[in-house]
Amino acid sequence: DTAVSQTPKYLVTQMGNDKSIKCEQNLGHDTMYWYKQDSKKFLKIMFSYNNKELIINETVPNRFSPKSPDKAHLNLHINSLELGDSAVYFCASSPTPGQKFAEAFFGQGTRLTVV
Amino acid sequence: KQEVTQIPAALSVPEGENLVLNCSFTDSAIYNLQWFRQDPGKGLTSLLLIQSSQREQTSGRLNASLDKSSGRSTLYIAASQPGDSATYLCAVPEGGGATNKLIFGTGTLLAVQP
Numbered sequence: 219d220t221a222v223s224q225t226p227k228y229l230v231t232q233m234g235n236d237k238s239i240k241c242e243q244n245l246g247h248d249t250m251y252w253y254k255q256d257s258k259k260f261l262k263i264m265f266s267y268n269n270k271e272l273i274i275n276e277t278v279p280n281r282f283s284p285k286s287p288d289k290a291h292l293n294l295h296i297n298s299l300e301l302g303d304s305a306v307y308f309c310a311s312s313p314t315p316g317q318k319f320a321e322a323f324f325g326q327g328t329r330l331t332v333v
Numbered sequence: 334k335q336e337v338t339q340i341p342a343a344l345s346v347p348e349g350e351n352l353v354l355n356c357s358f359t360d361s362a363i364y365n366l367q368w369f370r371q372d373p374g375k376g377l378t379s380l381l382l383i384q385s386s387q388r389e390q391t392s393g394r395l396n397a398s399l400d401k402s403s404g405r406s407t408l409y410i411a412a413s414q415p416g417d418s419a420t421y422l423c424a425v426p427e428g429g430g431a432t433n434k435l436i437f438g439t440g441t442l443l444a445v446q447p
Contacts, residue, residue, distance in 0.1 A: 249433060259420070261377075261437040274434055308376065315426070315433035318364045318384040322424075322435060326376035 221245050224309045224325040231299055232333055239294045239328045241309030247323075248314045249273075250292035252284060255306040255327070264307075267292055268314065299332045306330070335360045335427045339438035346413055347446050354408040354441045356423035361401045367435070368397055368408050369422045377422065381408070413445045 224241040231237050243250060251274075252264040266274035267286040281297045296303060306329050312322040336359045346352050356366070365384045369377040381397045383390040383406065390397045396409040410417060420442050424435040 251433075251435075253435075258439075260439060261422070261424075261435075263434050266432060266434060274432055310377075310435075312433050316364070318386065319382065320365070320426075320433050321379055321382040322367060322433065323379055324369070324377035329374075 220325075222309055222311055222323050222325040224307075224328055226328060227326060228329050228331075230331045230333065233299055233301060235299050236295070236297045237299060237330070238296070239307055239309075239330075241292045241294070241325060243290055243309075243311040243323070245311055245323060247311040248289060249312050250286065250289075251310040251312075251322070252292065252294050253308040253310060253324075255308060257305070261308070265292075265294075296330075299330075301332050304330055304332045335363075335425060335436045337423060337425060337436050337438040339421075339423060339441050341441060342439065343442040343444075345444040345446060348413060348415060350413050350445075351409065351411050352413055352443070354410070354421050354423075354443070356406040356408070356438055358404045358406075358425050358436075360425075360427075361404050362428075363401065363425045365426065366397075366399055366406050367424050368395075368406075369424065371420045371422060371440070373419075380421075410443075413443075415445045415447045418443055418445050 222243045265284045270286045306327045309325040338357045368380045394411040420440045422440045424437045
């Protein structure tokens with residue numbers, strides 16, 4: 219029973235298209251995140267939502283729009299895809315921040331390739 | 334601004350060896366530190382979370398230590414196996430942990446030779 223699941227696992231699309239990645243967690247966590255792993259394998263946060271409210275937006279182009287319909291879901295929509303958007307996108311969740319035991323759990327990643 | 338460094342960047346050891354992976358962070362005001370494992374083409378698996386008040390945390394053959402004052406953590410892997418081959422990442426929450434925005438190190442790529 220996967221704790222954090224995201225779909226699709228692979229996504230190949232042409233420049234200029236709009237695409238969405240979905241994420242769901244069944245851990246009962248209040249907080250969800252999107253991270254991006256670039257070609258050099260470096261992981262960096264993009265967004266964070268706590269109880270459906272945006273709390274972190276890391277200067278990501280506004281072509282990226284996260285949406286959280288409820289605590290258990292955080293989707294990522296990307297408009298007008300560019301070659302430089304090619305990366306692996308990870309969804310994660312954790313208990314409410316500010317707690318020493320707030321362990322983060324990650325999904326399997328979505329490998330986005332823009333051609 | 335929190336920065337996390339991992340040394341070495343890559344490590345190759347024969348099966349059965351004990352090994353240590355290192356993680357350094359610049360801001361010692363952290364709530365916790367987490368070690369992850371990433372297999373090629375796969376997601377991140379949480380291995381251990383060590384709270385700021387703890388010095389050590391153990392899970393099976395893995396032992397993580399934390400020295401907040403010196404800004405260091407180590408991950409000790411005992412009796413390494415080929416199945417341990419993966420990239421190991423450490424991460425700390427920025428700003429102490431108020432947002433749980435994780436700052437990741439660049440990882441250590443471990444290869445355990447049979």
